[in-house]
Amino acid sequence: MSKDFSQYRAHPWHGIEAGPDLPGIVNVFIEITPADPIKYEICKDTGYLVVDRVQRTSALPPAVYGLVPRTYCGSRVAAMTGDNLEGDGDPLDVVIFSERPIGQADVLAEAKVVGGLCTVDKGEADDKIVCVLPSDRVYGGVEDVSELPEVFIERLRHYFETYKWIPGMDKSPCFVKSVYGREQAHKVVEASLEDYRELVGQ
Numbered sequence: 646m647s648k649d650f651s652q653y654r655a656h657p658w659h660g661i662e663a664g665p666d667l668p669g670i671v672n673v674f675i676e677i678t679p680a681d682p683i684k685y686e687i688c689k690d691t692g693y694l695v696v697d698r699v700q701r702t703s704a705l706p707p708a709v710y711g712l713v714p715r716t717y718c719g720s721r722v723a724a725m726t727g728d729n730l731e732g733d734g735d736p737l738d739v740v741i742f743s744e745r746p747i748g749q750a751d752v753l754a755e756a757k758v759v760g761g762l763c764t765v766d767k768g769e770a771d772d773k774i775v776c777v778l779p780s781d782r783v784y785g786g787v788e789d790v791s792e793l794p795e796v797f798i799e800r801l802r803h804y805f806e807t808y809k810w811i812p813g814m815d816k817s818p819c820f821v822k823s824v825y826g827r828e829q830a831h832k833v834v835e836a837s838l839e840d841y842r843e844l845v846g847q
Contacts, residue, residue, distance in 0.1 A: 648692070648825070653680075653789060654692070655692075655727075656692035656702075656715055657674040657687055657692050657712070657714060657753075657796060658674075658687060658689065658692065658712065658715070658736050659692075659715065659790065659845075660692070660712070660714075660764050661714040661715070661753070662675065662714065662715070663713055663714050663715040663838060664713070665753070665755060665803065667834065667838065668758060668830075668831040668832075668835050668837075668838075669750065669757060669758055669831065669832035670755055670756070670757055670758070670779070671713045671739070671755070671758060671774075671776070671834065672713065672714055672753055672754070672755060672756075673711045673712070673713060673739045673740075673741060673753065673754045673755075673756045673776065674687070674711050674712050674713075674714060674751075674752075674753055675707055675709050675710070675711040675747065675749075675750050675751070675752050675753070675754060676694060676710055676711045676712065676751075677709065677710040677711070677750060677841045678706070678709050678710075678746075678747060678748055678749065678750055678784075679705055679706050679707060679708060679709065679746065680705065680748065681705070681706065681750070682699070682700050682705060683696055683698075683699055683700065684697040684698045684699075684700055684808075685697060685750060687712065687722075687736075687776065694750060694751055697844075698775075700808070701811050702807070702808070702810075704803075704804055704807055704808050706740075706801035706804060706808075707740075707749045707797070707801055707804055708741055708742050708743075708797075708801070709740065709741045709743070709754075709812055710739070710740050710742040711738075711739050711750075711754075712735070712736035712737060712738060712739060713736060713737045713739055713740070713774070713834070713837070714736070715838065715841050716736050716737035716834070716837035716838055716840070716841050717732070717734070717735075717736060717737070717837055717840040717841040717843075717844045718732035718733050718734065718735055718736070718737060718769075718770055718771065718772065718837060718840065719732040719734070719837075719840030719841075719844060720732060720840065721725025721836035721837070721839050721840045721844065722737070722770055722772060722836045722837050722840055723770040723779065724836075725770075725772075725829075725832065725833060725836060726763055726765065726770045728765075730768060730769060730770045730830055731768075731769055731770070732769060732770050732771075732840065733766060733769040733770060733771040734769075735771075736837075736841075737772065737774060737775045737833070737834065737837040738771065738772065738773045738774065739756065739773070739776055740773055740774070740775055740776065740801060741754060741756050741776045741777065741778060742777050742781075742784050742793065742797060743775070743777070743781050744781050744782060744783035744784055745781070748811060755776065755778075755779065756776035756777065756778060756779075757775060757776055757777050757778070757779045757785075757787075757788075758774055758775075758776055758827060758830045758831060758834060759775055759777055759787055759788060759789055759790045759792075759793070759826075759827050759830065760774075760775040760789060760791070760793075760824065760825055760826050760827055760829075760830050761773060761774045761775055761790070761824070761825050761829065761830040761833055762775065762798075762802070762805065762821050762823075762824055762825075763803065763822040763823045763825060764805055764819060764820070764821050764822070765819065765820055765822055766809070766818060767818045767819075770828060771819070772833050773801070774830055774833065775790050775793075775794070775798075775801070775830070777793075781847070788827060789826045789827045790824065790825075790826055790830075791826060798824055802821045802824070805818055805819055805821055806819055806821055
């Protein structure tokens, strides 16, 4: 057994390394599974998952959803959208595609970065990084988002462009500006790491 351990639970955002081989392989703290009609979100103070809201519509996430520890969507990430936006002030969001369903949240996974979605939420940059599990027997060999089935990205776009829309609103507050590949996704991960270092004063 390793002697390098904590007697206490590490904070998923601040107490866990961002990944073993950045920016290509990241650690992901999973917050939501595709079966969840509840929007769970990490509490930034305690590190526990909390109920953010009960989803009003029938839409369910098409992939597991989580965050990369020690990342932050600040000015550097926002600048990559090409618009005069601010970051959403949250850790970097990640979705993971896996042939075998991951049915439990509040767990960690090492994931390979293959692309991302440049997403704008209420006028703020809110990128979604797309990953696969390296050990996955079906998708583990994917190196770029363009190699995934097109319908996967279609489902992601539809989910993120509608999951905050409710009847009575003129339009959704979220839209996907573009889909980008691995190279750009690596740059977004690196920018989020720099934004985090600035946030915590490192």
